[in-house]
Amino acid sequence: MPATRFMTLQRHILEGEKRHPEATGELSALLSDLSLAAKIISLEVNKAGLVDILGFTGENNIHGENVKKLDMFAHDMLTRAMDHGGHLCVMASEEEEEIIHIPKKHQIGKYVLIFDPLDGSSNIDVNISIGTIFSIYHRVTAQGTPGTLRDCLQKGLKQVAAGYIVYGSSTILVYTAGEGVHGFTLDPAFGEFLLSYEDMKIPEKAKIYSLNEGNYKYWHPGLKKYIKYVQDADNRGREPYSARYVGSMVADIHRNLIYGGIFIYPADKRNPKGKLRLMYECNPMAFIIEQAGGRAIDGNKRILEINPESLHQRVPIYIGSKDAVDKVEEFLRAEEVIPEMRI
Ligand code: P6P
Numbered sequence: 001m002p003a004t005r006f007m008t009l010q011r012h013i014l015e016g017e018k019r020h021p022e023a024t025g026e027l028s029a030l031l032s033d034l035s036l037a038a039k040i041i042s043l044e045v046n047k048a049g050l051v052d053i054l055g056f057t058g059e060n061n062i063h064g065e066n067v068k069k070l071d072m073f074a075h076d077m078l079t080r081a082m083d084h085g086g087h088l089c090v091m092a093s094e095e096e097e098e099i100i101h102i103p104k105k106h107q108i109g110k111y112v113l114i115f116d117p118l119d120g121s122s123n124i125d126v127n128i129s130i131g132t133i134f135s136i137y138h139r140v141t142a143q144g145t146p147g148t149l150r151d152c153l154q155k156g157l158k159q160v161a162a163g164y165i166v167y168g169s170s171t172i173l174v175y176t177a178g179e180g181v182h183g184f185t186l187d188p189a190f191g192e193f194l195l196s197y198e199d200m201k202i203p204e205k206a207k208i209y210s211l212n213e214g215n216y217k218y219w220h221p222g223l224k225k226y227i228k229y230v231q232d233a234d235n236r237g238r239e240p241y242s243a244r245y246v247g248s249m250v251a252d253i254h255r256n257l258i259y260g261g262i263f264i265y266p267a268d269k270r271n272p273k274g275k276l277r278l279m280y281e282c283n284p285m286a287f288i289i290e291q292a293g294g295r296a297i298d299g300n301k302r303i304l305e306i307n308p309e310s311l312h313q314r315v316p317i318y319i320g321s322k323d324a325v326d327k328v329e330e331f332l333r334a335e336e337v338i339p340e341m342r343i
Helices: 009-018 026-050 070-082 121-126 213-218 221-230 249-259 278-291 322-334
Strands: 088-093 111-119 130-138 161-167 171-176 181-187 192-197 208-210 261-265 295-297 317-320
Touching (some): 009 181, 009 192, 026 070, 026 111, 070 088, 111 278, 121 130, 130 249, 161 249, 171 278, 213 221, 249 261, 249 278, 249 317, 261 322, 278 295, 317 322
Parallel strands (some): 208 261
Antiparallel strands (some): 111 130
């Protein structure tokens, strides 16, 4: 529900850590560093549309810096903001094929950060909200040594914290550290994230379904039946859902978290693993939505229980209000599909 007390992100994280005597304050510092990068990315995202108008050359902006593609800018901003705080042993990004080592001159920490720096960045040109998604783990290899791929490839269940920043009509940071989901709105006047949603809970009953219906012909038959079901009504008070899909995962899931709904990016005949990435899109979003009382599955099992095989692997995802995910799971299981259709 909307918050009423004046609370900054930093104070909220510190208050959360006070409840754990063993906490070292490192997670607070890590999340604070992340929020700094988010403020800088928000500034750039919000003036992206002005590049042509303000006469940026496209090579150098008014600060004489190279104007990069926004997602590479966001990636660089995050890696530069996070690589010297002494909290991380390794990072991984949607924009880098391999893991990102902490420079030798910096102290090595006990956390792992995996992120999608700017998901949905193709929507920038049409002014649709986009977002940064992040996931934080404890390292599993020896303290003090450089982090490895093994530190990154952990089940989503092992996440210590996860969150997203949605750059829309306002910039909102939503995170969980395993004790509920909390949202903070950036006040650009003094550059602070202020608590705006405390202990967010996704409505158990969905009213919205979000997926790309242009792929209908390639879907699993059970999904086709489910979508027809949610477009229908009955004489026991069930009303059709509303269809809402902006093509930006962070924006679609953020809306559904507040209003209640289901977001689906399924496997289909063209994409047998779906499109979205496990480590830096589906796992963090699944952690958040489960902490908010919802569910997240790949069509067969919990997203958070999937054993990762590679950094950029794709998984199907059905995520949102419990009643909707329960129902789609029922339709998927009910359909006996012929082998070549098995997804
Ligand atoms: P489609 C954006 O490119 C993205 O990765 C997600 O943010 C979004 O939900 C999805 O892809 C949209 O994909 O195939 O429907 O355009």
